[in-house]
Amino acid sequence: MQKDVPLAQYTTIEIGGPARFFVEARSEDEIIGALRWANEAGVPVFILGGGSNILFGDDGFNGLVVKISTSGVVFEELDSSTVAVTSAAGEEWDGLVSMCSERGLAGIECLSGIPGTVGGTPIQNVGAYGQEVSQTIVSVRCLDRETLRVVEIENADCGFSYRQSIFNTIALRKYVVLSLRFRLRSGRPELPEYPELRREIEASINEMTPLMLREAVMRLRRRKSMVVDPSDPNSRSLGSFFKNPVVSLEDHKRLCDRFGDVPSFVAEGGVKVPAAWLIEKSGFTKGHVEGNTGISTKHSLALINRGGATAAELIAFRDKVAAAVEQRFGIRLFMEPEAVGA
Numbered sequence: 001m002q003k004d005v006p007l008a009q010y011t012t013i014e015i016g017g018p019a020r021f022f023v024e025a026r027s028e029d030e031i032i033g034a035l036r037w038a039n040e041a042g043v044p045v046f047i048l049g050g051g052s053n054i055l056f057g058d059d060g061f062n063g064l065v066v067k068i069s070t071s072g073v074v075f076e077e078l079d080s081s082t083v084a085v086t087s088a089a090g091e092e093w094d095g096l097v098s099m100c101s102e103r104g105l106a107g108i109e110c111l112s113g114i115p116g117t118v119g120g121t122p123i124q125n126v127g128a129y130g131q132e133v134s135q136t137i138v139s140v141r142c143l144d145r146e147t148l149r150v151v152e153i154e155n156a157d158c159g160f161s162y163r164q165s166i167f168n169t170i171a172l173r174k175y176v177v178l179s180l181r182f183r184l185r186s187g188r189p190e191l192p193e194y195p196e197l198r199r200e201i202e203a204s205i206n207e208m209t210p211l212m213l214r215e216a217v218m219r220l221r222r223r224k225s226m227v228v229d230p231s232d233p234n235s236r237s238l239g240s241f242f243k244n245p246v247v248s249l250e251d252h253k254r255l256c257d258r259f260g261d262v263p264s265f266v267a268e269g270g271v272k273v274p275a276a277w278l279i280e281k282s283g284f285t286k287g288h289v290e291g292n293t294g295i296s297t298k299h300s301l302a303l304i305n306r307g308g309a310t311a312a313e314l315i316a317f318r319d320k321v322a323a324a325v326e327q328r329f330g331i332r333l334f335m336e337p338e339a340v341g342a
């Protein structure tokens with residue numbers, strides 16, 4: 001176990017003070033050992049994956065941070081067109097997508113390039129280009145943090161919806177995700193509806209494979225700096241900083257009457273309005289500079305650390321953007337990444 005370990009180095013936005021205690025757990029036994037120690041010592045625990053969706057405060061975490069670094073992927077053919085894939089939580093998510101796409105397995109290829117670990121994906125039900133991880137997860141194997149018992153939670157009991165699951169709502173901090181089981185199809189992937197991706201694959205739509213679709217997604221994401229690249233300061237971010245707000249159809253009509261054609265896409269309970277559009281129309285365009293923070297030059301939804309930013313600066317900038325959107329449109333934006341002590 002290490003002490004006073006700066007957390008900035010473990011997050012994609014490179015912000016965060018020290019963890020009082022820090023363990024990198026490479027096996028399930030090491031995870032259990034670390035939790036047992038913390039439970040007995042009465043020390044609070046934070047479970048860290050790839051740090052791509054977490055904003056630690058400048059004072060860090062006054063407890064034990066357990067970084068999940070377990071590994072192992074198992075493929076099991078269920079029938080001629082279905083394969084079950086079981087992956088340890090600590091595997092890199094994009095490594096798993098790459099492995100599956102190369103084997104011609106479809107179902108997660110549109111989630112290519114999302115940083116972080118496999119175990120981090122069910123927490124906010126990651127999604128991109130019309131796919132969500134909940135569409136292929138069969139079950140999530142978890143360790144109950146209090147009893148240290150292992151439980152298998154079936155998909156239907158995970159409470160998945162847009163950027164939501166039981167793991168970030170009613171069962172927040174109850175479990176450590178140990179492994180995930182997916183069900184993937186071999187052969188032709190489902191063609192995406194998402195217009196931008198559709199245009200990207202138009203020329204080769206008839207011979208589409210999971211790998212081709214993955215490569216198209218990666219091209220799009222690289223153009224927007226939505227793939228973590230140490231040489232690209234635009235990717236020193238937490239991805240989309242705000243969720244796309246859902247408004248009722250009546251409210252959307254009211255917005256259109258007042259502001260012209262407000263973009264939207266269908267969602268449960270109304271329509272989703274792109275947070276990026278709201279932010280831009282509130283005066284924060286791509287490349288906006290706000291001290292050491294700012295907005296990516298390629299994506300107006302990505303708040304970035306331009307170098308040396310503190311959590312306090314980023315939070316102040318977040319509040320400024322959200323206040324401007326609320327003042328102009330009467331819509332409140334909610335942060336997508338989790339803030340811990342920030």
Ligand SMILES: Cc1cc2nc3c(=O)[nH]c(=O)nc-3n(C[C@H](O)[C@H](O)[C@H](O)COP(=O)(O)OP(=O)(O)OC[C@H]3O[C@@H](n4cnc5c(N)ncnc54)[C@H](O)[C@@H]3O)c2cc1C
Nearest residue numbers: 047049050051052053116117119120126127176177238239
């Ligand atoms: C450039 C960029 C692009 C992104 N693009 C997308 C995108 O397209 N779509 C999308 O949905 N998200 C996107 N994200 C957000 C992020 O990558 C995902 O949410 C990712 O799944 C987080 O995984 P992680 O391992 O990094 O989790 P962390 O950031 O380490 O943790 C996030 C939360 O998950 C919990 N957690 C992590 N691992 C475990 C575990 N094993 N057990 C229990 N709890 C755990 C943590 O405690 C914390 O509450 C992007 C982020 C960046 C930086």
